[in-house]
Amino acid sequence: MADERAKRRLAAIAVADVVGYSRMMEADEAGTLAALKERRKAILEPIVRDRGGRIVKLMGDGVLMEFTSAVNAVEAAVELQAKMAEANQSVTEHRRILLRIGINLGDVIGEGSDIYGDGVNVAARLEALAEPGGVCVSAKVHEELRGKGNAAFEDMGEVALKNIVRPVRVYRVETSTGQVGGRAATTSAARPSIAVLPFDNLSGDPSQQYLSDGITEDITTELSRFRNLTVAARHASFHLARMGINPMQAARDLGANYVIEGSVQKAGERIRITAQLIDARTGNHVWAERYDRECHDIFAVQDEVVAAIVTTLEGRMVAAAALQVRRRPTSSWTAYDFFLQGRELADANMEKEAVPLFSRATAIDPDFAHAHAWLAIALLGRYWFDTDPRTLHEASLAAQRAMELDSNDPTVHHANGMVMVWLREYERAGVHFDRAVALNPADAQIRADRANWLRYAGRPEEALASIDDALKRTPFPPHWFWVIRAKILLELRRYGEVVAALDNMPKKDHTAWLTLAAAHDHLGHAALAAHALAKARELRPSISSRELIAVNPYAHRDALKPLLDGLRNAGLPE
Incomplete structure (x- = not known):
């Protein structure tokens, strides 16, 4: 002693x-x-x-x-x-x-x-x-x-x-x-910050993963509507969870002082959802609940989960306020199921495959605004490949229908903003993007697509600031964020930074390879430019200068000059 x-x-x-x-x-x-x-x-x-x-x-x-x-x-x-x-x-x-x-x-x-x-x-x-x-x-x-x-x-x-x-x-x-x-960062003394981790799929069927992921995304979106809560970006939460990082470490990595985790189990027409709110600072469980319901009650369960979390963290709020914030997306479980399957494919950049699923959701429930909005977004993804004016027209109709159904939804405005870009109605696109950001400031994907609008509208400096803002909002951004940043930098003729931006992409799509090829050509790296162009043509053999002009809705054609000049020097056909 x-x-x-x-x-x-x-x-x-x-x-x-x-x-x-x-x-x-x-x-x-x-x-x-x-x-x-x-x-x-x-x-x-x-x-x-x-x-x-x-x-x-x-x-x-x-x-x-x-x-x-x-x-x-x-x-x-x-x-x-x-x-x-x-x-x-x-x-x-x-x-x-x-x-x-x-x-x-x-x-x-x-x-x-x-x-x-x-x-x-x-x-x-x-x-x-x-x-x-x-x-x-x-x-x-x-x-x-x-x-x-x-x-x-x-x-x-x-x-x-x-x-x-x-x-x-x-x-x-x-x-x-x-x-x-x-x-x-937002400190715990200011307003609560929350990370919603992907709910576990306990159904014993990997094909049901879309359901648990979709419910997770919906809860994240609804919590993001509350301005006195800070919600970690969905992509960042999913990225960390799928790396196998434990919830407390994930919360710390995301700068969150609370974490939500749970599970989903579907058996026939019954569904069981469990959710728990954990204080990431102490590891203590703040709130937990289990819901056993019929599948058609899933939206009511989501409302209850959101209400419970908000009222737990913010004592001055009442459950009624939380329930009034969201509109029930659809009355049909079947329509919602098709919608979730489509959204999973769209998130994986498989828009062509997602289109029929969103179409089935809207056919079952013609008043399902979110399904119409996502159908428009998926159709635009398909239009990128088929350049068929009928596809763009379908996307426009879907976005208009979504707006008729719910003009106060961020995803609806997001979809309409994207459609307006492709229709080259840049001023109207800006109105929709600004409204989408105002309705859901936490959605980094909306901000990234807003950067694309600014790029096409001939405002590259503002576009760069917008995509950098989107990148700052999630520590694990989707890879396409870097493609947008690289394209903006190419237009600004900052070729070395283009290469650095695309270094963040472990797996590049054809647009990334094309952008990289043009940048290398301008830097005098002929061999690297030829290699990158060859990679792009492996993924899209039909690519040509004419196609690039058709699929890039620029207000000013000169903005394409750095891309086209570099690719033509590297060997891209007209």
């Missing part, structure tokens, strides 16, 4: 952790390890040394640091986050290294060069509360800095920390670098 007392000391403990470490390692293990080593040598070690601290140990994706002064610890953390943000500006978004840092002032027990004890444990729990790029400190640290230094703090209130007996008052350090993928 006396020996242990002799080893005890008061210290300021800082714990830092890399956000999304598992995802980065899976994508590029060697590159991630090399980047972390370089940042440690160039940034971390000098800062800790200059502030009179020491690195106690490295812990895979984290680091434990000890300082003799709480002031020095906080100043080191703020400087570290600033230097990391500066270093991130020179790399592509998916390679950026973001840290969370927690700092506590308390007793530690020394054992050789290592330290342990409650002081360390609290620092580790505080790190888990910090937003990506942010710093959280305990009340002891906050009190120690009163009147010292320039740091400003935001009181997050008392928080129950896992395995810590008493609640700890937590403060967020105002650093200006708290970021999620390069954008300001």
Whole structure:
């Protein structure tokens, strides 16, 4: 006992952790390890040394640091986050290294060069509360800095920390670098942020996966309608879940302080849906429920789930308000089933196969607005390949019908905006896209297609800002986001950046290969241009300059010049 007392000391403990470490390692293990080593040598070690601290140990994706002064610890953390943000500006978004840092002032027990004890444990729990790029400190640290230094703090209130007996008052350090993928994060002190993970398919039939995915998407969409909730992008949630990352880590990677998970089991005309809301900071279950219903009651179940989540998180809201927000999409289970199957194919860029499923949904329920809107979107995807004016006319009719049925739905305006682009009615397209964004600000796909509208309308600088905004809203964007960005950069004649953007696509479609071929030609890379063009023609043998002119609805033909000139030099036929 006396020996242990002799080893005890008061210290300021800082714990830092890399956000999304598992995802980065899976994508590029060697590159991630090399980047972390370089940042440690160039940034971390000098800062800790200059502030009179020491690195106690490295812990895979984290680091434990000890300082003799709480002031020095906080100043080191703020400087570290600033230097990391500066270093991130020179790399592509998916390679950026973001840290969370927690700092506590308390007793530690020394054992050789290592330290342990409650002081360390609290620092580790505080790190888990910090937003990506942010710093959280305990009340002891906050009190120690009163009147010292320039740091400003935001009181997050008392928080129950896992395995810590008493609640700890937590403060967020105002650093200006708290970021999620390069954008300001929403803290738990402001409004709740939620990640909806894909519901598990318990039906024992893989072909039923579309049902659980569709229900997940619908719940995500409905929650996004509440302006006082921040909802993680659907693609990002699905990406992390399918990588096998556990829910708590997924929530942390997405910058969410709550996570929703559940399951769907369909047997005949009966369906069982379970859902639970988990506090990602503590791992505690906040709410859970199971619903056993007839299939035709599925929409009522979704309403109940959304209402329960909203009322649980926001006590001042009532379930009635949640139920009034959404319109029942259809009264037919069969129509909804066809709709979900079609949406799954459309999400996989298989629009041609999705068209008949959406058509069946609208035939069963002619008043199903969402099905008409998605039918229009899928028909536009088919038009890209067949360039048949009748296909475009069908898409226009479907979008118009959706608008007649529900003029206050973001997907309906999204579909109409896309149709107007292809009809070259750019002003009307802009009205619909702006309305779609206003109705659902969280939908990154709407923002990406809005960037396409700006590109075709002859506003490439604004288009670039729009697609970059969409990319910032999801850490795992669909690959076609990068194609849009590359095409915009090509029009701006920023050819090196075109190549860098398309490096984010592990599997390229023919449009990506064509864009890459043109960029390489302008850079003087003749062999690479020829290779990329050959890849494009493998995927679409009929491609020609004439076809590219037909399938790109530009307001000004000159915008196509960088693409056509590069491809013609590379050998594309007229």
